[in-house]
Amino acid sequence: MLVEAWMYLAGHPAQFARALGVHVALSVVALSLAAAIAVPAGMYLAHRHGGALAAINAANVGRTLPSLAVLAIAMPLLGTGFLPSLVALTLIALPPVLINTIIGVREIEPDVIDAARGMGMSSREVLRRIELPLAVPVIFAGLRTGAVQVVSGAVLASFIGGGGLGDFITSGIAMMALPLILVGAIPVTLLSIGADALFGALQRHLTPRGLR
Amino acid sequence: MITLKGLTKRFSGEARPAVDLLSLEVAQGETCVLIGPSGCGKTTTMRMVNRMIEPDGGAIEVAGRDVTHADAIELRRSIGYVIQQIGLFPHMTIAENIATVPRLLGWEAPRIAARIDELLELVAMDASAYRDRYPRELSGGQRQRIGVARALAADPPVMLMDEPFGAIDPITRGRLQQEFLRIQRRLRKTIIFVTHDIDEAIRMGDRIAILRAGRLVQYDTPEAILARPADAFVDEFVGSDRVLKRLSLLAAGPYADVGRDLRTTASIAAGASLRDALTLLLVDGAEALAVIDDGGRRVGTLSLEHIRAVIRLHEAERRAPEQTR
Numbered sequence: 119m120l121v122e123a124w125m126y127l128a129g130h131p132a133q134f135a136r137a138l139g140v141h142v143a144l145s146v147v148a149l150s151l152a153a154a155i156a157v158p159a160g161m162y163l164a165h166r167h168g169g170a171l172a173a174i175n176a177a178n179v180g181r182t183l184p185s186l187a188v189l190a191i192a193m194p195l196l197g198t199g200f201l202p203s204l205v206a207l208t209l210i211a212l213p214p215v216l217i218n219t220i221i222g223v224r225e226i227e228p229d230v231i232d233a234a235r236g237m238g239m240s241s242r243e244v245l246r247r248i249e250l251p252l253a254v255p256v257i258f259a260g261l262r263t264g265a266v267q268v269v270s271g272a273v274l275a276s277f278i279g280g281g282g283l284g285d286f287i288t289s290g291i292a293m294m295a296l297p298l299i300l301v302g303a304i305p306v307t308l309l310s311i312g313a314d315a316l317f318g319a320l321q322r323h324l325t326p327r328g329l330r
Numbered sequence: 331m332i333t334l335k336g337l338t339k340r341f342s343g344e345a346r347p348a349v350d351l352l353s354l355e356v357a358q359g360e361t362c363v364l365i366g367p368s369g370c371g372k373t374t375t376m377r378m379v380n381r382m383i384e385p386d387g388g389a390i391e392v393a394g395r396d397v398t399h400a401d402a403i404e405l406r407r408s409i410g411y412v413i414q415q416i417g418l419f420p421h422m423t424i425a426e427n428i429a430t431v432p433r434l435l436g437w438e439a440p441r442i443a444a445r446i447d448e449l450l451e452l453v454a455m456d457a458s459a460y461r462d463r464y465p466r467e468l469s470g471g472q473r474q475r476i477g478v479a480r481a482l483a484a485d486p487p488v489m490l491m492d493e494p495f496g497a498i499d500p501i502t503r504g505r506l507q508q509e510f511l512r513i514q515r516r517l518r519k520t521i522i523f524v525t526h527d528i529d530e531a532i533r534m535g536d537r538i539a540i541l542r543a544g545r546l547v548q549y550d551t552p553e554a555i556l557a558r559p560a561d562a563f564v565d566e567f568v569g570s571d572r573v574l575k576r577l578s579l580l581a582a583g584p585y586a587d588v589g590r591d592l593r594t595t596a597s598i599a600a601g602a603s604l605r606d607a608l609t610l611l612l613v614d615g616a617e618a619l620a621v622i623d624d625g626g627r628r629v630g631t632l633s634l635e636h637i638r639a640v641i642r643l644h645e646a647e648r649r650a651p652e653q654t655r
Binding site for chain 2: 240326
């Protein structure tokens with residue numbers, strides 16, 4: 119069966135490369151967008167007492183929504199194709215990044231912030247020099263979770279015409295062709311493991327030495 | 331150097347003001363210790379000086395300048411700040427921690443580097459060994475030293491210290507207090523020092539401000555507070571061992587008896603306190619102590635009887651404060 123899958127792959131290199139490209143593009147762009155939104159939003163919300171709690175609760179609810187449901191909701195609102203898939207995947211990646219950013223900032227010892235302010239750092243300086251570097255390990259843990267969710271969630275983009283490796287899986291299921299399913303499933307699994315390893319390494323690398 | 335006039339702070343939802351029409355002055359180069367039971371407003375008062383807390387009323391002058399309308403960021407950079415939990419930045423090296431304010435002020439790198447080494451030396455830490463270490467690699471006492479060095483980095487004329495030695499074991503605390511006194515004798519900063527430990531207040535303060543429920547109860551030298559507590563509250567706060575505390579403020583030298591030449595089996599330095607002398611007399615069982623000056627000469631003798639006479643004088647003074655004032 120693996121041989122059959124390999125043969126299919128060898129026979130359709132361009133098709134596979136395109137699907138892989140779309141899959142990776144969807145994942146990378148969705149995660150980047152989620153980070154660009156959730157990290158600043160989390161930083162801001164971490165400083166509002168009520169806001170932080172409300173955001174964490176909302177994000178937790180968002181987290182329990184199945185990826186498929188998010189994609190299903192995206193279709194009637196945004197139609198089909200790459201863009202709706204991208205929006206849906208961004209929404210899937212937002213909660214873990216947002217929650218971890220808020221927690222990362224709020225877990226910093228209050229004395230550290232008090233000392234920073236007391237020595238004359240402005241709010242911006244406290245954010246850039248103290249809060250952001252100290253929250254980095256927790257933020258990257260959130261990105262790691264988000265990355266894995268997005269890579270696996272992107273399989274479902276196929277259902278709303280977003281393309282990606284999920285196309286092999288959906289057609290494989292429709293045609294009852296197990297090898298075809300594997301052409302999609304194995305690379306997705308490897309991508310997930312790779313994303314997890316990559317962000318794990320980034321997290322370790324970017325954690326300030328004094329915290330390691 | 332620091333003048334508080336009718337300073338008032340009321341936190342919302344609390345019945346009485348945290349600080350209530352507080353006025354006091356701290357002279358240049360003096361250490362003013364704010365002390366009192368918890369909730370007396372000592373920390374709130376200190377934090378209003380660098381505007382970490384905004385007062386509701388009254389004025390604060392630092393070096394003749396009304397700071398209540400100054401730029402808070404700029405003001406804080408000109409005032410050293412040490413807190414009990416130190417708040418060292420865990421992701422920065424010791425050198426980077428110390429460099430915080432000089433960097434904010436835009437000093438040149440070579441000047442900052444030289445200053446870091448100078449300060450590490452000042453707080454008795456080996457610059458080459460500790461410069462590039464991280465806070466969590468240091469002991470509590472070492473971290474507190476770095477906290478003090480960091481606050482002194484830009485050479486601020488005024489320092490605010492909130493229980494700086496509070497979270498440290500008693501032995502290390504004593505040593506840090508001694509070291510800080512040595513540094514302060516050299517640098518002559520104007521300091522507001524918050525503590526709840528009366529022994530620390532007596533040791534560190536040129537003047538002690540005793541606060542209760544946001545009000546200033548007594549503001550005087552340690553000697554005067556021990557000798558003439560303003561009311562029953564101060565008397566009780568100072569503690570029943572104030573006799574011993576007062577002895578600890580007096581050097582043995584001036585009380586040495588030069589007339590009678592008593593037989594002595596032990597000796598004490600002229601700079602040591604009468605309290606140390608008393609301890610030695612009790613522990614050693616000696617009839618009298620030889621008092622020795624810095625040059626190693628015997629300046630006289632001190633017996634239990636001499637110390638008792640000093641205490642009797644103090645007690646008489648307390649009973650008739652009006653005549654002695």
